[in-house]
Amino acid sequence: MSILQKIKNTVRSRSIHVSYVDVGSCNGCDIEVLACLAPRYDIEQYGIYVHNNPREADVLLVIGSVTPQWVDKLRDIWDKIPEPKVAVAIGNCPISGCVYARRGTLTSPPVEKYIPIAAQVPGCPPRPTEILNAILSVAPLIFKDYEEKQP
Amino acid sequence: MRSFVYYVREFLRPEWIRKFFFARTAPLETPSYFKGYPTRTEKECTGCFSCMMICPAPGAIAVLRKKDEWGPEVYPGHCIRCGLCVEACPEGVLSSGRILDVTDRDRTAFASWYHLEVDDNLCMRCGNCCVSCPVNRQIDPQLAGTGTSASDEVIMRIEGGRVRILHMEKCTGCTTCETQCPNRAIRVARMVEGVQLPEAEA
Ligand code: SF4
Ligand code: SF4
Ligand code: SF4
Ligand code: SF4
Numbered sequence: 001m002s003i004l005q006k007i008k009n010t011v012r013s014r015s016i017h018v019s020y021v022d023v024g025s026c027n028g029c030d031i032e033v034l035a036c037l038a039p040r041y042d043i044e045q046y047g048i049y050v051h052n053n054p055r056e057a058d059v060l061l062v063i064g065s066v067t068p069q070w071v072d073k074l075r076d077i078w079d080k081i082p083e084p085k086v087a088v089a090i091g092n093c094p095i096s097g098c099v100y101a102r103r104g105t106l107t108s109p110p111v112e113k114y115i116p117i118a119a120q121v122p123g124c125p126p127r128p129t130e131i132l133n134a135i136l137s138v139a140p141l142i143f144k145d146y147e148e149k150q151p
Numbered sequence: 152m153r154s155f156v157y158y159v160r161e162f163l164r165p166e167w168i169r170k171f172f173f174a175r176t177a178p179l180e181t182p183s184y185f186k187g188y189p190t191r192t193e194k195e196c197t198g199c200f201s202c203m204m205i206c207p208a209p210g211a212i213a214v215l216r217k218k219d220e221w222g223p224e225v226y227p228g229h230c231i232r233c234g235l236c237v238e239a240c241p242e243g244v245l246s247s248g249r250i251l252d253v254t255d256r257d258r259t260a261f262a263s264w265y266h267l268e269v270d271d272n273l274c275m276r277c278g279n280c281c282v283s284c285p286v287n288r289q290i291d292p293q294l295a296g297t298g299t300s301a302s303d304e305v306i307m308r309i310e311g312g313r314v315r316i317l318h319m320e321k322c323t324g325c326t327t328c329e330t331q332c333p334n335r336a337i338r339v340a341r342m343v344e345g346v347q348l349p350e351a352e353a
Contacts, residue, residue: 039176040176040179041176041179042176045174045175045176092208092228092229092230092231095228095229096209096210096228096229097209098208098209098229098231099207099208099209099231101209101210101229102209120228122227122228122230123227123231123232124208124230124231124232127181127185129179129181
């Protein structure tokens, strides 16, 4: 493994930038993501920083069950994130549509139809610890030795 | 000058440096009383579907038959961990957090029944509902094609040119009447109410 790759690995393990997008949820999951920032859970002690700029992001947290307005925009946001990148579905909405998965609603889950999802955190809403664990366990899988794994 | 030296010495202590750069909050444990996804206890499921009927999330729970045995199955990604199925199960088949302990202690339970309602503006008095109802047919096999009946024991009958509901409590919730009604005039609703059970004899 090259020295450069080692440096990249070290830096990436301590500096994960997260961006989140709500594509039509009840806001419960947004509040739990917010709770990760609070001192009780303190997401930054793990080197995870929450931004709302996809161009700076490594991890995209997708929340919500995809309303029609988001169908094309979600793909745009995903394309804006520089490689290496990973998307994590937060909550039941992006997985199944949760309580919106009934006749007469305008949502069209799952989010997997629009962008590739690497991990899912089920729950309505998931606990902050579950969100944290998901980011911490999926990020190294994607980011470690990223350049060397490229064909 | 002395305070400057003091601060430099203070901040060069290995312990201070270690704490500054590597401090972590203690790993957070999920307390045992948190409601997780409902899990099976060793009690036997009777296949009454109370859990499925009370569940507010689409597709979260299914009572399946596997090798002569009924059993509920909870699907993460659909389940919202509300715990209603745990409370609704009369057999205590499901468990989550301390719900069972609390319902045992407080002696609370859910009571359910079926509510029938006929919208007189939509109903055209055809009597389909009264004739098709399996409970009605059992009570009064003579039930006429017009839905009139001499028996007072039927759930409902045509009386004085309109549907009269006599014994709502006998309804089994099969919704046959709903499907047979040409005008969607009759509606069957499952009602659920929290009840306080009488104190157990000590
Ligand atoms: S906990 Fe609530 S949402 Fe989950 S299966 Fe039970 S009733 Fe349904
Ligand atoms: S789990 Fe309980 S409520 Fe559900 S079908 Fe079985 S006995 Fe009935
Ligand atoms: S739901 Fe079934 S049992 Fe109840 S009134 Fe209708 S047909 Fe009869
Ligand atoms: S089947 Fe419908 S329209 Fe006919 S009597 Fe019953 S409620 Fe009225």
